[in-house]
Amino acid sequence: METVMQEKQPVLQISHLNKTLGNRQILKDVNLETYSGEVFGFLGPNGAGKTTTIKIAVGLLSLDEGDISIAGYDLRRNFEQALEKTGGIVENPEFYPYLSGYENLRIYARVHENVTEERIKEVLELVGLSLRAKEKVGRYSLGMRQRLGVAQAILHRPRLLVLDEPTNGLDPAGTKALRDILKRLAHEEGLSIVVSSHLMSEMEMMCDRVGIIVEGEIRKIQPIEEMISAAKSGYEIYVFHVSDAAKAAALLGDLPAGTVAVADADHLEVQIPGAEQEATLAKINKTILQGDVNLYTVSRKEDRKLEDVFIEMTNGQGGGQIG
Amino acid sequence: MDKIGILIGNEILKLRRRKILLVMLILLLVVCFFYQLLMGTLLETLSGVIIEERSATLSEQAELVLKEIEKNGGAEAENMYDRQQWYFYSEALADQIEYDDWRFQSGLLDDWAYAAAEGTSEATELKSLLERNDYAGYYRYQMAQNDLIYGMAGTAELAEAANWGYQYCLDHQIQPLTDDWRYLKALDASRALYQLRSYDLRLERTGISTDPVLYEETNNAFILAKYQLEHNVEINPADSFGQNSIVETALGGASKTSRFWDAIASTSGITLVGLFMIVIAGGVVAGEFQKGTVKFLLLVPAKRWKILLAKYCTVLLTGLFFLLVAWVGNFLFCLLFQGGKEAILPALFVKNGEVVRRSPYLLLLGRGLLSTVRVVVTATLAFAVSSLLRNSAAAVGVSMLVLFGGSTITSFLMLLGQDWGRYLIFANMDLVAVQDGTTGFAHQSMPGAVIVILLHMVVFLWTAFDSFTRREI
Structure with a gap:
């Protein structure tokens, strides 16, 4: 892990991000950098601005002020290149219920560069949905949809993976499997992974670095070990x-x-x-x-x-x- | 741009999997089937039944009516109408005139009954024509009457025009039967000629000129009718496409149009396609919000306007596909129920005073393209509404309300004679009606309608794209 950390490059760069919805300022001067090869935990109580930040980063919400770049591409000027390098699940993974899991992935794959049929199968295998890929998503359980969501998010080999509350609806075994997948993707394949959660214990088990956001402000960004040892000291x-x-x-x-x-x-x-x-x-x-x-x-x-x-x-x- | 192509492909893929598309397709074909069944076999059967029943009962009816009038005094009845009836039916009975007799169909029997009841001097001559069964004599009598009337009015040149049809029938031994197309066509031609001469006369005497378009169309109508008589062409498919509508309206033309081409040219299935478009366009954007799949839709490396454009193109493509199905379905079912005899007839037009032949399929294509406009406008309106809402049922409901409410209001404006109603989109959407001149607004023209449509389309599309690209998800 040490070696990966040494050659880390910034992937998601957020600087001076401000966002107001209605007359409420949701985000106040958010600055954030995540690096390749790390799992970054985005931690905060509900309503702190985690989802808003993530939505802005993937283009679902507009930003009022500030700059965001993904893998070096400015989100506003090079939206398509930036999104080509991004995968994610925002809130709940949503799919077309009348299409099969495979078809949902195929639709998604078509819009991206260089995603082959083999890659779709490979990803389905990875999340353990190979056997039920031909079934309509409408018949999937929440956990299966969550896994399909992960498959979709990593399908096009993004450099940035954004997962909003990814363990929602997963049983303990599923949570562990997801944790292992994410760690592997970050530490072995060098992805930059951003995981948001309001569960500290979850962060502790899978994150390398944690950023804490409260009322739209980043309070602290620290490697998890430092945070633990600081607490213990x-x-x-x-x-x-x-x-x-x-x-x-x-x-x-x-x-x-x-x-x-x-x-x-x-x-x-x-x-x-x-x-x-x-x-x-x-x-x-x-x-x-x-x-x-x-x-x-x-x-x-x-x-x-x-x-x-x-x-x-x-x-x-x-x-x-x-x- | 190939990204838009991919996105369209995705939209089509999604749409194809929806059962509603299949249901719509089947419904459309069923409607086409029953419409053509009605236009083909049923109407023919029904009109056949009516004619048969009538021809069987004239003499029977005569006995009944005569018995009734006898109570009121028969030929001496005080009531003028009773006397007229008395002469009408007693003559029919005496000379064995039935509904299919020229003497009934030409109106000779009516003329005689009127003259006899009034006791006018023509009665004797009409009576002898009836008894001698002399249709040529009847033509001559009519012509003499025209000469007399127009002569007295000092407009002798009109008499010649009014007599043109009778003269033609006389020369070609055509009986004045309403089921003989040549007789009706000759009268049509005569009517057009009369109209032309009266335009000329008005210009000469009062200096008031006629709208050159109307004058030319009337002239064309005469040329065409004469051509059809001379070349023995009964059916002109062009009539079914409202090509001579201005003149038809002016003259009240009586000659037959092709039932085959009438059935095909009608835009009945198009209303249904418009309805389908509301449902499809209504669901295509709002449905994504409703199901939450909008995040799936937008989390891709494609700008939002591209995603929306792909959706819009898909809606339009679906509309075109439905239209194609409707037209082809109409055509095939029409062939099935009416046979192909009239399918190969050429359409006749007058260009620069010459009769030209053209394929009616070109006219059909033209009409098809015009009907596309209405479907496109409907779909665009529904699409704009859909991109403003988050619920597809609401989008469909609002679109329907706007369309039907708007059409109703437009109809009211038309009835109230409010001419500004023609600037509303609802009065212009149906370009077929605008072309045929049947929208009900007098000053409506094709260029005006196109401008109104374009302005509305710009507003609809701007609304859709602006709201969708700015939307916070």
Whole structure:
């Protein structure tokens, strides 16, 4: 992966993008660059402007101000060249229900350069729809349509792949399969993939870099590892299962252990700074036991950190959707 | 530009898979079939039945009517109408005159009944013509009457024109039967000639000249009728295409047109094609929004105007295809029901005073192209409406409302004599009617109609393309 990262080239370049719909400013000076060989996660609560940005990037919406180029082609001046290099699913994948999956792809293929019959079959094979390609799309399940959508989006070997909420309607197995396909396309075939989502956990599993958008503004763009390690370097939360949480909390009040919170009658959550974590833990355990409180288990509250970063950044907005 | 070709191919591919297209095609052929069945066999059968029934009952009816009038005094009845009836039927009975007799068909029996009831001096002469069954004498009597009347009015030159038809029939021993086309044609020619002479006379006496087009067409009508008589041409397919409509309207021509070509030239199936166009054009843009497939449609490396142009071309191509089916279907079914005897007749015209022959298929082609205009305008209107809406049912509904509402309003304006109604698109769409002069607006002309149509088309297309290319999806 390191080697690919080194030869990365910008594919989608968005600069100073502004968009107003009605009298509401949806996007405020959005700047964004995505590179070949990476999966870029576009993260934000509902209504933050993810879909609007994506729609503008693929020409479904007009832009008020700013510049967008795809694979070096300016979207406004060289619309057709730019779109030739772009594939995507916006909102839900929509197909003509009275045509078969194969025919839908064929219609799409005809408008692009150099898409052969073999390529259509190859792509159908890749998403596992070969056997049902002759069936009318009207009879497909949502998951199958989602897979056909992916097939359509990569059919013409685009350099940029834009997927808006791609895991909607997919079961866990389907989600994993999609994740694997996307990672392979980016890391092995060098596509630049933009995936939008409001699910941090999903981003964490497939993205190399994450951009967080809130109320039409880009708040942060960072590689996922940096984001995780930044989250971890501060503190971690440990959960203590004890016989009397309130008493234990009182005991810990004297220790320099970080913030202590009583979760319920027998659970205690403690923020422990990254440095000297083991020492602090040992000290806490000892204090609880010596204070005549039973300590049953101690566990790390895993992966909650990244979401906390997200919540922090979105000012608690749309917190309910983070899972 | 080859991208537009590909996009059109895609649109056709999508359209072909819709069952509605097949349904429309079948419906169209069914309508053509029944229309031709009606025009061919049924009308013939019906008119045959009527004639048969009539000819069988004149003498029977005479007895009934006479019995009734006898109660009122018979020949001495006080009521003038009763007396007339009495003479009419008693003569019919006495000389065994039936509906198919020239004496009935020429109006001689009527003339005599009137003269006898009024007690005028002609009664004796008419009675003797009836008894002698002398049609030549009747022609001579009519001519003498004309000479007398026009002579007294000081317009003797009109008498010659009015007598032209009688003279011709007299010379060629043609009986005054309404089912003899030569008799009717001779009267048509005579009527045209009379009209010409009266134009001349009016110019001479009052200085008022006649519209040169009308004068020429009237002259042509005379030349053509004379030609048909002299060359024994009963049917002229050109008549079915409204080629001589101005004169026909002016003269009230009675001669027969070709039922074969009438049936083919009629634009009955075209209304249906227009209707289909509303449905297809209505769904072609709005339907994509309704199904959400518009994102599939637009997420391609093709500018929006190209995508919309491809859709528009597809709608027009479909319309042309339907029209072709309608015309060919009409023709084949017409051949099936009426046989091909009249299909090979030449159409006759007058050009610079000479009668020229031309293929009626050229006329059919011309009419076909004119009828295309209406379908194109209808489709364009529906297309514009469709590209403004997001629901195909609504698009179809609005288009229908506009078209039928507009046509109704235009008809009202026509009835109310509001001449400005001719600037509305609905009065101009049917170029066939404009050409035939049957739209109902007196001042309508072909160039005017074309200008109105072009202006509307520009507005429709501009609306469609502007809204579609700017649309936020």
